[in-house]
Amino acid sequence: MLSLLPEILLRKKMEIVLKEKIKEAVKIIYNSEVKDDLIQIQETRKDFKGDFTLVVFPLLRFSKNTPEKTGEMIGQYLKDNFDAISGFNVIKGFLNLEVSDAWWVDFFGKLSLEKNHLESCLVSDPETILVEYSSPNTNKPLHLGHIRNNLLGYSLYRILSGVGHKVIKTNIVNDRGIHICKSMLAWQKFGNGETPESSGMKGDHLVGKYYVLFEKNYKIQVEKLIGEGMAEEEAKNAAPLMRETRDMLLKWEAGDNEVVSLWKTMNSWVYAGFDETYRKLGVDFDKIYYESDTYKVGKEIVLKALKENILYRNEDSSIWADLTPEGLDQKLLLRSDGTAVYMTQDLGTAVDRHKEYNFDKNIYVVGNEQNYHFQVLKALLRMMGYQWSDGLIHFSYGMVELPEGRMKSREGTIVDADDLIKEMQMTAMEVSLELGKLSDFSEDEKHEIFRKIGMGALKYYILKVDPKKNMTFNPAESIDFNGNTGPFIQYTYTRIKSVFRKAEQMGINVDNALYEGAQTGQKEIELIKLMRNFSETVTTAALGYSPALIANYCYELAREYNQFYHDFSILGESDEQVRNFRITLSKVTSEILYTGMWLLGIEMPERM
RNA sequence: GGUUCCGUAGCUCAGUUGGAUAGAGCAACAGCCUUCUAAGCUGUGGGUCGCGCGUUCGAGCCGCGCCGGAAUCACCA
Numbered sequence: 001m002l003s004l005l006p007e008i009l010l011r012k013k014m015e016i017v018l019k020e021k022i023k024e025a026v027k028i029i030y031n032s033e034v035k036d037d038l039i040q041i042q043e044t045r046k047d048f049k050g051d052f053t054l055v056v057f058p059l060l061r062f063s064k065n066t067p068e069k070t071g072e073m074i075g076q077y078l079k080d081n082f083d084a085i086s087g088f089n090v091i092k093g094f095l096n097l098e099v100s101d102a103w104w105v106d107f108f109g110k111l112s113l114e115k116n117h118l119e120s121c122l123v124s125d126p127e128t129i130l131v132e133y134s135s136p137n138t139n140k141p142l143h144l145g146h147i148r149n150n151l152l153g154y155s156l157y158r159i160l161s162g163v164g165h166k167v168i169k170t171n172i173v174n175d176r177g178i179h180i181c182k183s184m185l186a187w188q189k190f191g192n193g194e195t196p197e198s199s200g201m202k203g204d205h206l207v208g209k210y211y212v213l214f215e216k217n218y219k220i221q222v223e224k225l226i227g228e229g230m231a232e233e234e235a236k237n238a239a240p241l242m243r244e245t246r247d248m249l250l251k252w253e254a255g256d257n258e259v260v261s262l263w264k265t266m267n268s269w270v271y272a273g274f275d276e277t278y279r280k281l282g283v284d285f286d287k288i289y290y291e292s293d294t295y296k297v298g299k300e301i302v303l304k305a306l307k308e309n310i311l312y313r314n315e316d317s318s319i320w321a322d323l324t325p326e327g328l329d330q331k332l333l334l335r336s337d338g339t340a341v342y343m344t345q346d347l348g349t350a351v352d353r354h355k356e357y358n359f360d361k362n363i364y365v366v367g368n369e370q371n372y373h374f375q376v377l378k379a380l381l382r383m384m385g386y387q388w389s390d391g392l393i394h395f396s397y398g399m400v401e402l403p404e405g406r407m408k409s410r411e412g413t414i415v416d417a418d419d420l421i422k423e424m425q426m427t428a429m430e431v432s433l434e435l436g437k438l439s440d441f442s443e444d445e446k447h448e449i450f451r452k453i454g455m456g457a458l459k460y461y462i463l464k465v466d467p468k469k470n471m472t473f474n475p476a477e478s479i480d481f482n483g484n485t486g487p488f489i490q491y492t493y494t495r496i497k498s499v500f501r502k503a504e505q506m507g508i509n510v511d512n513a514l515y516e517g518a519q520t521g522q523k524e525i526e527l528i529k530l531m532r533n534f535s536e537t538v539t540t541a542a543l544g545y546s547p548a549l550i551a552n553y554c555y556e557l558a559r560e561y562n563q564f565y566h567d568f569s570i571l572g573e574s575d576e577q578v579r580n581f582r583i584t585l586s587k588v589t590s591e592i593l594y595t596g597m598w599l600l601g602i603e604m605p606e607r608m
Numbered sequence: 609g610g611u612u613c614c615g616u617a618g619c620u621c622a623g624u625u626g627g628a629u630a631g632a633g634c635a636a637c638a639g640c641c642u643u644c645u646a647a648g649c650u651g652u653g654g655g656u657c658g659c660g661c662g663u664u665c666g667a668g669c670c671g672c673g674c675c676g677g678a679a680u681c682a683c684c685a
Contacts, residue, residue, distance in 0.1 A: 037625080045628070055627055057665060067665090093665080094628060137685065179685065291685095318683060327611080328681090335683040342685050371612060372680050398613085399679080406678095437645065453647090465621065469614070470678070474634095477620065481647050483633040484621080491647050499644045540624070552622060555632085566640095566649045586644095608647075 014084070014099070014107075015041050018052060025077040032062040043529070049089055050096030051104075051529070057093045067093035101520050105581075108528045112588050117595050120535035121542070122164040130168045130353060131157050133365035134283070137174040138270040139183045139211045141204040142277050144400050144407065144415035144473060145367065148462050152397055153365040154283040154601045155463060155547040162599055163542045168357060171285045172349055175267055176292040177342070181248040183207050184262055185241065186214035196269050202418065204273030207266055212409070217241060246337075253339055280421050282455065282601055289349055295340040298348030302333045305384050326379045328372075333380075346377055354388050361391045363545070368396040368468075395545055398470035400462075415473070425454035427479040428487075432608065441607075452605045453487050459602050460486030464551040484555050486602055489593060492558035492565075494608045496590040499570055503583065506571060515581035523564045527585055530557050534592050538599065547600055554596040561589045 019039050026034045038058040044050040056071045063070040071090035078085045078097060086100040114120065133153020136142060142150075153169070161167040174180075187194070187210040196203040218241045225235035236242065251259045278284060302319055305311045311321050311333065319334040333344050353362060364374060374394035381389035399406070407414045429450040432438055438446050461478045465471040481487035500510045534553065541549040570586060573579035594604050 040625095040627080042627080047629075053628090057627080060665085092628060174685065177685065316683090329610095332683055337683080339683085341683070367679090368613070369679055370685090373685090375612085396613090401678095403619090431647070435645090435647070437647095469621090472620065474620070477634070480634070483647095485633085485647085487647055488633095491645080495645055495648080502644055544624075546624095548622090549624090552632090555622095559632085562648060563650095565644080566646095569644070571644050608645085 014052065014103075017082075017084075018054075018078075018097070021078055021082050022054060022074060025074045025081075026059060026062055029073050029077060030062040034059065034062065044096050048091060048094075048096050049098065051099040051525075052097045054095040054097065055093065056090075056095050071095035101525065104525050104528050105518070105520055107532065108585070108588070111528075111531060112584050117534060117592055118162050118538065121162065121538040123542075126164045126166060127360035128166045128168070128357060129160055130170055130357060130359045130362045131160070131365065132170045132172055132363065133157075134171045134278075134285070135174065135366065136171075136274060137179060138204075138207070138267050139179050140208040141202070141273065142417035144417065144420060147281065147417050147420065147458070148397060148400050148471075149365055149367070150278070150281050150283045151459050151462050151601065152395070152467055152547065154281075155599065156363065156365065156395065156545060158599045158601055159538065159542050159547065159550070163538065168287060168359075169285045170287045170289060170353070172289040172291060172294070175290050176252065176295060176345075178245060178249055179211070180263070180267075181245045181252065182214040182218075183211040184259070184266055185245050185248055186210040186217070187266065188262065196272070202273045202276065203269030203271070204277070205418075206273075207270050214241065214245075249339060250337065277417050277421075280418075280455075282603070289352070291345045291349070294348035294352055295345035296348065297352050298344035298346070299334065299340055301347050301351060301384065302344055310383055321380055321383065323376060323379055323383075328376055328379060331376055331380070343373070343376065343380070346373075347380060350377070350381060350389075350392065351386070354386070359388075359391060361393055363393045363395050365395045365397065368398055370394070371396055393545075395467070397467040400471055400473050403472060403474050415475075420458065421455070424458045424479065425450050428454035428457065428481075431481055438607065449605045449608055452603045453481070453490060453608060456486035456490050456597075456602045456604075457481055458486075459600060460489070460551060463547045463600050464555070466548045467546060486597075487608070489554050489558045489597060490602075490604055491608060492561055493590055493593050493597075493604045494606060495565060496561075496586045497606050499583075499586060503571055508571070508583070510583055510587060513580035513583040513587075515577045515579075515584060518577035518581035519575070520581065521568075523567060524581070524585060527557075527560055527564055527589065530560050531588060531592055534596070538596075541599075550596050550599050554593055554600075557589065557596075558593060561586075 018041055019036065022039050022041075023034050023036075026032055040055040040058060042053050042055070044053045054071070054074065056067050056074070059070055059074070060067060063073070065073075068090050071088075071093070075088035075090060075095050075097065079088055084099050084103040085097050087098040089096050089098075111117075131153055133156070134146065134150050136146060157167050157169050187207070190213055191210060194206065196206050199206060201209070218239055221239040221241055222232075222235045225238060226232055230238065248259055252263060302311065305321075306313060306319055311319055313319055314336070316336040317338075318332060318336040321331045321333060323329060323331055331343060332341060333347075334340060350362065353359065366374070371394065374392070374396075378389050378392050381392070401407070402413060402415070404413070429447075432446070432450060432453065438449065441449070458478065462471070462473075464484065503510050534557075537549055537553040541547060564585075568582065570579065570582045573582060597604055
């Protein structure tokens, strides 16, 4: 259980103190001891007057009175005995408590002094957490699905390290296996020595081209065999290309020079391509694992478990686990020809990692299509006696679909990551140029801004959705920069920055704007209330692995600020105290927006 | 068929220990720039929260049963 540090207590203080006061009230008025969980305090809904609301229904057993009367009694007690409460009203069974403006302003004063708004979110018991994300295959370029994966993984890293954990970003590269051999074989057969240099193609795209070429020719062979009267399953196995691929995999595992050399060359092309895409996405890794290393560890583990009779060998000498006692199925761990499967290497990777980092948690950012795989992985490790398998967490996120349905390589509907990134930045450029606010910037500066806006739009669009859910990626909608979007939040931020530039011109010191005794309005209080929720949102996001909570929070704060900005003049305010108060309000808003977006891996431009 | 997940406005999504009259954005329509950035703000319309039963003072949220959809159950990864 998470214990609260003093910083978060500050933010939660009102609820905690209120609870104590209400317990006191019930004790004095009704002579009863109340348990904590019967005192339900929530923020008052906007359509009612008040700041905090006590749900009185659970207390009726003590008052033996109507909800209205009970609310009245407790409300009156609080008003009389608690300075911060300036008034109350009772509607049905809800006691709405009004907190004095002075309390809010005082709270905001403390908030504005925080150097880093994440301090209030720090956990008291930091853990060592590995976050594995991206996990590409080296036979194809990255696509939209990988983008969601990378953005979620990276944001998770920011959030978890932001609240104080020691986080290691890892990537496991799927650089071996039958699928890799397919591209290699196709290149050997049809490539005529083509390289990224000779073709001018990005390496990962070039290799992907040969993978597609393989599938195309393989399909023709299979159809031909079926036409000759062979059953489909048999034809798939008997097709010459498939046999050659399997041979190649055997040679690879045996360390055949020619095959290994080709493999190294083609992989290096792919890595160069991936590095470029990662750089554009703004993600990176502390440690990269290669399955070409870990599958060996996996094999050893499997063979050891076989000796211990945890696994069994089939007649054809393939090795299996019987997971039926766990409610799962039989699982193959080594093929009859002795080669490893996906699960084998994942076993090896997990054991390797635990040896190296002794992690508390190992979070796998992997799509929900692999839910079963991770259920099996955990069960296997448990079976084999690895206690730490409890720390394996499958961060299972939903698929990205297009308005017309799933992406299908067959139908050419795969959204390529590089294309998409480029398109978003182009759109940002078009919109910016049309609005024409950046005419005094150099070309380089402008492009840096377009990049931030384009990526901000893309990242926010994807991260605002609950990771667990499948999402629809609507291209037309994703390039809309109005409403609940990344650019909307960036825009709010740049507006504040713009105010500060103006303030500077006017000779006003933004960092030290004193506002003692400033009169506040309802809108200002609303903003303070929202800002108060930041640390709790981040904490919940960290515990629930949900960047979406932070995204939606940022949106809400930006929307609230924009209303404030629209309704009130900041620098034009004649009362200096009020003006300074609004300046500080703007400053803290910009800080929180910046930090929130930072947790999502989204950069903020200073102007747009 | 087994397992897991999902179903909220025309569309995309919020709605976290069960709480008041279920919220945003997009799209449509009507307004607001001599003012700190209109990528903004305001307003209007739009809902049997898939259906039914149950638990509860109270259910979008919890339980059971249906209906609809997705994923998975490979000697693929």
